[in-house]
Amino acid sequence: MKKSIKWISIIAIVGIFIYFISPTLFGSKKSDEGQNALPASSFAAKIPVSAVVVKTKKVDDKINITGSITPNESVELKSEISGKIERIYFKEGSTVKKGDLLVSINDDELVAQLEKLQHQQKLLTESEYRQNQLLAKEAISQEEYDIALTELKSGEADLKLVQAQLAKTKIRAPFSGTIGLRYISEGSYITPNQPIAYLFSNNPAKIDFSIPGKYSSRVKVNDQIRFITDALKDFRTGKIYAIEPQVDPNTRTLKMRAVSPNKDQVLLPGQFARIELVFNSFDNAIMIPTEAVIPELGGHKVYLMKAGKAETQKVEIGLRTESEVEVIGGLTPQDTLITSGVLQLRPGADVSVTLTN
Structure with missing residues (x-):
């Protein structure tokens, strides 16, 4: 009996203990769940x-293309005749003016021929004069005078021919510009196939480029372009002055050429250019x-x-x-x-x- 009472007491004490601590345990859990719970709308995350x-x-309605710088004028200097170079008058990389003497070729033989023809021409002139006087007096026939006149005209032609050949021994600048490196030396023998040097006129500079053929109706002479090269810090402007009258059938592009001032000589032939061609602005x-x-x-x-x-x-x-x-x-x-x-x-x-x- 005492044993049963003892067990009942123990069970009662445990029950009381559980009763007092259970609200704290279950309440804490519910409280945590309540704190972690979020409104249903929070699950729809914003993007x-x-x-x-x-x-x-x-904004500019434009296209970007590439092109190259070309000289205003350029020529490969060559001799029209063969001969020994007597003297070179230019310095490589120097500026020359139109008509400046650049190279002279030995002309001794031609000078001698010229002197001979000049003496002959003097005799033929006097002979024609006498024959003309005799014809006026009817001392000779018209045929005899015509022969003398023909000889005079033939002598004049021979004289002009030698003078023209003599002029070819003096090579002069065809235009003002900058002369490049020379490929000859004094005393060497030159032929018409051998280059002497290149002469360039780079002011103004020209810009060659092509655009897709579909833009052909939107471009005209005097339109402006903007371009830059690796040697420039800022863009420069140019003006289109010539357009090819046909679209290239191989590339379907239209070739054109613009010109731009180049007083500082920064633009050199052969440079790569990046070009902007503006059709319209908004x-x-x-x-x-x-x-x-x-x-x-x-x-x-x-x-x-x-x-x-x-x-x-x-x-x-x-x-x-x-x-x-x-x-x-x-x-x-x-x-x-x-x-x-x-x-x-x-x-x-x-x-x-x-x-x-």
């Missing part, structure tokens, strides 16, 4: 995106990043951020650049345009926007 505020700016164009535009059946669309949500907007596009597209309809300045994450968006989706420039 992080980047956006820009739509603005207007000046002062208030809306340009948006290419990645913001989504093509769809029958047009294009973009996503705008309105009241924290993504909404679609149909747009009409115009000209394109390397990284931007012109919008000619559908957007207005100050619209917030979503530029990244557009493929993940759906109309009405909640977005978290980071504005960029």
Whole structure:
């Protein structure tokens, strides 16, 4: 009996202990669950995106092409006759003027022939004069006078021929410019096939380039270009002055040539040029990043951020650049345009926007 009472007491004490500590254990657990619980709406996470505020700016409708610098005038100096070089009058890399004597070739034989013909010409002139006097007195026939006159004219022609050959022994600058490196020396024998030097006139400089044939109707003489070379720090301007009258059937391009002042001689023939050809300019164009535009059946669309949500907007596009597209309809300045994450968006989706420039 005593044993039963003892066990009943122990069970009662344990029950009382459990009763007092159970609210603390279960209450704490419920409290933790309550603290960790989130509103059901928080499970719909916002999509992080980047956006820009739509603005207007000046835009050029242009194409970028490449070309090369060519001289205003250039010539490979050569001799028209063979002979021994007597003297060289120019220095390599120097500036010469039109008509300056550059090289002289030995002309002793031609000078001797000229003197001989000059003496003969004097005799033929006197002979023709006497024959003319006799013809006037009818002392000789017309045929005899004609023979004397023909000999005189023939002598004059021989004299001019030697004078022309003599002039070829003196090589002169055909135009003003800068002469390059020489390939001859005094005392050497020169032939018509051997180059003497190159002569360049680089002011103004010319720029040769080609554009796709589809732009042929948009280009005309006197249009301006902008170009730069590796030797320049800033862009320079030029003016188109000649256009090839046909499209190259092999490349389907149209060749043209522009001219630009080159007083400082920085532009040298053979330099590579990067060229901008501007067709038109727009002062208030809306340009948006290419990645913001989504093509769809029958047009294009973009996503705008309105009241924290993504909404679609149909747009009409115009000209394109390397990284931007012109919008000619559908957007207005100050619209917030979503530029990244557009493929993940759906109309009405909640977005978290980071504005960029």
